[in-house]
Amino acid sequence: MGQRTKSTFHRTSSSHLLQQLIRRSQDEEQGEGESEESSESDTMNLEDEFDGVLTEETVAKALHELGRSGSGTEQVYLNLTLSGCDLTNISILCGYVHLQKLDLSVNKIEDLSCVSCMPYLLELDASQNKLTTFFNFKPPKNLKKVDFSCNQISEMRDLSAYHALTKLILDNNEIEEISGLEMCHSLMHLSLANNKITTINGLNTLPIKILCLSNNLIEKVTGLEDLKILQNLDLSHNQINSLQGLEDHSLLEVINLEDNKIAELDEIEYIENLPILRILNLLRNPVQEKSEYWLFVIFMLLRLTELDKKKIKVEEKVTAVNKYDPPPEVVAAQDHLTHVLNSVMQPQRIFDSTLPSLDAPYPMLILAGPQACGKRELAHRLCRQFNTYFRYGACHTTRPPYFGEGDRVDYHFISQEVFDEMLNMGKFILTFNYGSYSYGLNRDTVEGIARDGLASCIHMEIEGVRSLKCSYFEPRYILVIPMNKEKYEGYLRRKGLFSRAEIEFAVSRVDLYIKINQKFPGYFDAVINADDLDVAYQKLSQLIREYLGLVEEPAKGLAPTVDVKISHLKHEEHLRKSFASSMNDFLDSTDRNYFVKLWAKLAAKKTPVERDSLCRQHETARQALRGKIPSDHTLLFQRGPVPAPVVSELKQGFVPCQDYFGLPFPQYAEESGKDSQASMKHSVLFPPSLWSKELPSQLPEDGIYTHPGSPVSDSEADKALKALCIKSSSQGKASVQHRKPSVMVISRPGSNTKPSLPPIPHGHNRPVLDI
Numbered sequence: 001m002g003q004r005t006k007s008t009f010h011r012t013s014s015s016h017l018l019q020q021l022i023r024r025s026q027d028e029e030q031g032e033g034e035s036e037e038s039s040e041s042d043t044m045n046l047e048d049e050f051d052g053v054l055t056e057e058t059v060a061k062a063l064h065e066l067g068r069s070g071s072g073t074e075q076v077y078l079n080l081t082l083s084g085c086d087l088t089n090i091s092i093l094c095g096y097v098h099l100q101k102l103d104l105s106v107n108k109i110e111d112l113s114c115v116s117c118m119p120y121l122l123e124l125d126a127s128q129n130k131l132t133t134f135f136n137f138k139p140p141k142n143l144k145k146v147d148f149s150c151n152q153i154s155e156m157r158d159l160s161a162y163h164a165l166t167k168l169i170l171d172n173n174e175i176e177e178i179s180g181l182e183m184c185h186s187l188m189h190l191s192l193a194n195n196k197i198t199t200i201n202g203l204n205t206l207p208i209k210i211l212c213l214s215n216n217l218i219e220k221v222t223g224l225e226d227l228k229i230l231q232n233l234d235l236s237h238n239q240i241n242s243l244q245g246l247e248d249h250s251l252l253e254v255i256n257l258e259d260n261k262i263a264e265l266d267e268i269e270y271i272e273n274l275p276i277l278r279i280l281n282l283l284r285n286p287v288q289e290k291s292e293y294w295l296f297v298i299f300m301l302l303r304l305t306e307l308d309k310k311k312i313k314v315e316e317k318v319t320a321v322n323k324y325d326p327p328p329e330v331v332a333a334q335d336h337l338t339h340v341l342n343s344v345m346q347p348q349r350i351f352d353s354t355l356p357s358l359d360a361p362y363p364m365l366i367l368a369g370p371q372a373c374g375k376r377e378l379a380h381r382l383c384r385q386f387n388t389y390f391r392y393g394a395c396h397t398t399r400p401p402y403f404g405e406g407d408r409v410d411y412h413f414i415s416q417e418v419f420d421e422m423l424n425m426g427k428f429i430l431t432f433n434y435g436s437y438s439y440g441l442n443r444d445t446v447e448g449i450a451r452d453g454l455a456s457c458i459h460m461e462i463e464g465v466r467s468l469k470c471s472y473f474e475p476r477y478i479l480v481i482p483m484n485k486e487k488y489e490g491y492l493r494r495k496g497l498f499s500r501a502e503i504e505f506a507v508s509r510v511d512l513y514i515k516i517n518q519k520f521p522g523y524f525d526a527v528i529n530a531d532d533l534d535v536a537y538q539k540l541s542q543l544i545r546e547y548l549g550l551v552e553e554p555a556k557g558l559a560p561t562v563d564v565k566i567s568h569l570k571h572e573e574h575l576r577k578s579f580a581s582s583m584n585d586f587l588d589s590t591d592r593n594y595f596v597k598l599w600a601k602l603a604a605k606k607t608p609v610e611r612d613s614l615c616r617q618h619e620t621a622r623q624a625l626r627g628k629i630p631s632d633h634t635l636l637f638q639r640g641p642v643p644a645p646v647v648s649e650l651k652q653g654f655v656p657c658q659d660y661f662g663l664p665f666p667q668y669a670e671e672s673g674k675d676s677q678a679s680m681k682h683s684v685l686f687p688p689s690l691w692s693k694e695l696p697s698q699l700p701e702d703g704i705y706t707h708p709g710s711p712v713s714d715s716e717a718d719k720a721l722k723a724l725c726i727k728s729s730s731q732g733k734a735s736v737q738h739r740k741p742s743v744m745v746i747s748r749p750g751s752n753t754k755p756s757l758p759p760i761p762h763g764h765n766r767p768v769l770d771i
């Protein structure tokens with residue numbers, strides 16, 4: 001009763017709508033009571049009797065989704081679901097003209113001609129039936145989605161009339177060739193999985209976004225060229241051995257190529273430029289067995305989020321990048337790590353270049369810049385002019401010498417085997433490959449120069465700089481850069497040593513250097529334009545002279561970093577002077593509480609004026625102590641009388657001083673911590689026995705020494721100290737002034753590097769310490 005009512009309702013006009021609905025609900029209520037008893041026997045009967053012919057009762061039960069008809073004039077049921085009803089004959093559906101969604105899946109239907117009567121049909125699911133042809137009905141004008149999967153269709157037919165089709169599923173049929181779709185201008189989703197397709201064709205310029213051709217017999221990715229908006233491609237379970245053909249699909253997000261025959265990692269190059277590829281499946285391809293497969297694919301396709309059905313972790317991406325294209329910082333860190341590890345494996349020894357003191361790094365000057373920009377020539381000239389300060393640090397290289405180059409003069413020219421052996425023995429501080437040759441800065445080169453009390457001057461490319469910056473060395477870096485690239489290129493060409501590619505490479509690195517200098521202010525301490533080598537040398541020489549304190553005025557026209565450096569030096573100088581003068585008044589203690597104790601001792605004897613004076617001096621000294629400590633490089637490179645660090649045991653303080661030749665000492669030596677004291681102690685050039693000769697047998701009672709000109713001159717202590725100083729200075733040039741002399745002056749220009757060099761006497765060859 002209810003089924004009939006519903007089907008009748010569908011066919012009749014909406015004028016009976018209300019009445020029909022009331023009756024339908026009454027029927028259903030009645031039915032509830034009866035159903036329990038009768039349902040079992042009904043089912044039995046149906047099973048026995050059912051001949052596969054669709055009845056109105058069945059239809060009535062399966063109708064749902066009440067809504068406005070396609071014509072817009074009636075209220076009708078829009079959807080009919082008859083899935084799994086064992087139907088063979090659905091001809092009755094001819095009368096259901098308003099249907100918009102029809103699900104006939106899992107039946108035994110062979111004929112769909114009734115669909116011709118459904119002009120408003122939008123979706124048709126006829127999957128899992130017994131269709132041998134498809135679309136053998138008059139095309140509903142707006143039919144959008146059709147599923148004919150799991151039938152026995154062996155041939156596609158012309159679908160020109162189905163303009164509105166957006167989704168067509170033809171999986172699990174027997175189709176051998178894709179055809180008839182040319183006019184489906186709306187088709188966005190096409191699935192032909194599990195067919196017998198050998199070649200992809202017939203897709204032309206369709207707007208397909210999702211294409212599934214899995215489980216076919218396809219060997220090549222062809223025929224997709226015009227599918228410009230393809231987003232999701234499933235070609236799994238085919239015979240494909242190359243990714244060629246996918247390279248231009250810039251909107252591809254998902255590629256499934258599981259179970260194919262892709263064997264080479266190079267194939268990934270075809271899809272490496274797909275900008276939004278997120279998911280790739282290459283499971284069960286021979287390429288998976290390659291040892292580098294996972295990281296390589298991740299590296300090539302960094303935008304992937306999922307590979308072979310596994311989410312890609314950020315760490316894996318980082319590892320992949322570090323492996324195949326490490327950023328310069330990683331290269332430098334790896335280089336540094338290699339040399340540290342290799343050197344740790346060797347017998348240990350104490351290095352001259354690591355020992356100066358805690359806060360005084362071994363002095364190095366690095367000239368950095370692109371190949372043949374003139375930095376090597378500049379380094380040589382500099383070392384000739386300032387030979388008491390610098391020595392040229394020749395690197396080792398595997399490249400053969402150019403005409404006129406001297407072994408050990410420009411480089412140590414060695415074979416690759418020797419280079420590798422040195423590397424494994426931990427001999428290098430840094431290494432770098434340029435072109436096909438290796439370059440390395442040998443630790444012994446630096447050590448040899450350090451041992452002679454000189455600073456190392458070395459030229460290198462930026463890669464060497466980066467690696468060196470990982471080490472404990474704290475060189476000054478000067479960028480030597482040819483600003484005029486044409487001139488530089490011409491110069492390289494005229495040299496006749498380099499190939500066109502080498503020249504292009506060298507010139508291209510000019511911008512790299514400029515960029516680094518701009519991006520990281522302070523990365524280089526100074527910049528020198530290398531367009532004219534003589535001018536460049538003038539600037540470099542002036543810069544170094546200023547840096548060493550050999551000239552008063554700052555260089556004009558140098559890079560800003562230079563000026564900054566100079567003003568910094570002047571500031572340090574000022575601090576040093578004020579500190580020194582105050583220190584000359586307060587003597588002989590590094591004890592933190594010294595001033596407190598001193599004050600307590602002296603206060604009783606002083607007049608108020610004296611006390612105030614002492615107080616002011618005390619404060620000045622404190623301020624100086626709190627102020628910036630002059631850089632060790634400044635001390636290191638200081639010309640003329642330069643204070644050597646205090647030689648003291650603990651509690652040793654500042655002393656009034658004259659220099660080694662009896663000149664008034666202009667600087668100060670300042671140390672506060674134990675470590676510093678220890679390191680300073682190491683810096684002495686005179687043996688302790690010399691000190692003992694000069695020491696008074698007894699300290700003045702209050703233990704204070706003072707400079708002869710010190711304003712604190714009236715105390716007993718001052719007097720005693722003054723007496724001691726006069727006595728000491730009169731004892732000859734080489735004498736030092738008090739029981740534990742704290743300051744001395746090195747008069748040889750280059751020898752002022754000594755204070756921060758190791759404690760081992762000048763010129764000695766030290767044995768290697770096995771630890």
Ligand SMILES: Nc1ncnc2c1ncn2[C@@H]1O[C@H](COP(=O)(O)OP(=O)(O)OP(=O)(O)O)[C@@H](O)[C@H]1O
Pocket residue numbers: 369370371372373374375376377395396399430431432434439440441459460461462463464465
């Ligand atoms: N240990 C090193 N670390 C980093 N770079 C280095 C090292 N030794 C040499 N270089 C640099 O490698 C580059 C190639 O060196 P090469 O000697 O072949 O060139 P060049 O024509 O002599 O250049 P230049 O005159 O600038 O030294 C040069 O820029 C050089 O400064």
